[in-house]
Amino acid sequence: MKDDLLGPVVRAFRVVNAMAEAGEDLSGKQLSDQLELPPSTVHRLLQLLAKLDIVEQNPDDHKYRPGSQLLRIAFSIVRRSDVASMGDKYLRGIVDELNATCVLWMLIPEADLVVTAGVARSSHPLDFVDIAFAPRGLAWGAVGRAVLAHLPDSVVERVAQNAGPSPTGKALEPLDEFKANLAQIREQGYAFSEGHTISEAVGVAVPIFGHNGTVVACYAATLPMSRFKPAMKKKMVEVVTAGARKLSLDLGYSGTSAAAK
Numbered sequence: 001m002k003d004d005l006l007g008p009v010v011r012a013f014r015v016v017n018a019m020a021e022a023g024e025d026l027s028g029k030q031l032s033d034q035l036e037l038p039p040s041t042v043h044r045l046l047q048l049l050a051k052l053d054i055v056e057q058n059p060d061d062h063k064y065r066p067g068s069q070l071l072r073i074a075f076s077i078v079r080r081s082d083v084a085s086m087g088d089k090y091l092r093g094i095v096d097e098l099n100a101t102c103v104l105w106m107l108i109p110e111a112d113l114v115v116t117a118g119v120a121r122s123s124h125p126l127d128f129v130d131i132a133f134a135p136r137g138l139a140w141g142a143v144g145r146a147v148l149a150h151l152p153d154s155v156v157e158r159v160a161q162n163a164g165p166s167p168t169g170k171a172l173e174p175l176d177e178f179k180a181n182l183a184q185i186r187e188q189g190y191a192f193s194e195g196h197t198i199s200e201a202v203g204v205a206v207p208i209f210g211h212n213g214t215v216v217a218c219y220a221a222t223l224p225m226s227r228f229k230p231a232m233k234k235k236m237v238e239v240v241t242a243g244a245r246k247l248s249l250d251l252g253y254s255g256t257s258a259a260a261k
Contacts, residue, residue: 011037012045013111016054016070017162020113020135024167025063034164066135083208083217084117086250090219090243091120097239099123100221105136105143105205107216112138112159114147117217136197139163139172143220146191146205149182150215156182167197190237200225204236206244211252219244 014035019026026034032042046064049055053069087104094102104118113135138144138151138159148159156179163172172178185191190206197203205220219240223232 008045011035011041012049014162015042015045015049016066017112017137018164019055019064019066020111020137022137022164022167025058025061025065027061027063031064035162070135082251083210083247087208087217087219087247088118090246091118094219094221094239094243095120095122098221098223098236100223100236102219102221102240102243103143105147105218105220107147108135109151109155111135112155112162114138114143114218137163140166140170140193141197142191142193142203142205143197143218145182145185145193146207146218146220147215149185149191150207150209153179168195168199170196190241192233192237194225198222202228204233204240206237206240208244209248209251209253211254213253216251217247219247 014037015031018031018034028039028042028046031037031046032039035042046055046057050057050064050067053067055064055070056067057064083106084104091102091104094100099122101122102120103116105114106117107114115135136144138148138155140163148156157175160172160175160178165171173181190204192202192204194202201222202225203220203222205218207215208217208219210216221236221240223236
């Protein structure tokens with residue numbers, strides 16, 4: 001459907017989703033180019049979203065980022081979730097085995113986003129001082145793709161259509177290749193990425209399923225590349241997978257994902 005047939009609500013959603021997908025501040029021009037919307041339209045939408053605190057403008061470079069109200073909405077949803085309340089107990093165990101920062105990410109399906117539901121940091125002095133825990137889109141990183149691999153094809157196509165470059169400047173694969181990579185993730189049960197959303201970082205993410213077999217979240221362990229050795233990948237996958245399986249069982253998952261039915 002062409003943009004001139006879409007209402008302002010849908011266009012505003014596309015702006016918010018593009019900002020979350022980018023994982024970095026974006027200018028109005030960047031959003032206009034990426035979404036193929038007139039600059040004047042993007043400007044009006046950003047001004048409206050800023051008034052609602054859905055986005056905010058960086059006073060230094062005048063670029064835009066998710067605002068406080070959007071984060072409050074996301075985290076209020078997360079706090080009410082069984083996923084968040086039940087998922088914390090396995091985070092520390094993953095970190096203790098890997099000494100890697102581990103995050104529980106929860107899917108917000110209405111927005112094609114994942115948001116942080118729990119964090120456990122490693123004690124290693126060379127680990128991250130800070131990781132961007134703002135809402136993320138699904139096109140990039142082990143986190144997004146571990147979840148997206150278990151969503152319907154219509155969602156995959158929508159995410160691909162709206163995706164711009166990764167936060168580290170990578171271009172999205174052609175759609176057929178993108179779908180093939182997601183199919184491989186679905187088959188192997190985990191996603192692995194290097195430098196997709198955080199420069200000089202590797203991540204392993206494993207999906208978490210609810211009682212009806214739909215993906216609801218994922219666990220992700222992240223290490224700086226300076227600490228990562230290829231031989232570590234096997235243990236990372238095993239440990240994160242064990243935690244994800246335990247939480248899925250706690251949520252009533254019977255063993256078959258909705259994507260596989």
